[in-house]
Amino acid sequence: MPLLIVLNLSGAQVEVAPGQSLLAALQGVGIDWMHACGAKGRCTTCRIELAAGLDNLAPLTAAEERYRAAGRMSA
Numbered sequence: 001m002p003l004l005i006v007l008n009l010s011g012a013q014v015e016v017a018p019g020q021s022l023l024a025a026l027q028g029v030g031i032d033w034m035h036a037c038g039a040k041g042r043c044t045t046c047r048i049e050l051a052a053g054l055d056n057l058a059p060l061t062a063a064e065e066r067y068r069a070a071g072r073m074s075a
């Protein structure tokens with residue numbers, strides 16, 4: 001199971017189940033990660049900067065593709 005290491009939370013380690021969003025994994029262990037629109041893809045407050053492990057992520061959602069096309073998301 002992939003392990004999410006959150007560098008800006010003192011290296012907190014969170015297991016991410018297959019198909020689970022990173023936000024859901026963080027919330028599942030009680031980490032209060034900002035998500036102003038309720039993870040509906042409207043605000044980007046839940047965004048992360050990925051240092052490694054891109055190959056573990058699912059393909060971009062339609063909302064993520066829109067933000068990337070608008071220059072509001074790298075990678």
Ligand code: FES
Binds near residue numbers: 040043
């Ligand atoms: S919480 Fe709004 S896009 Fe993630």
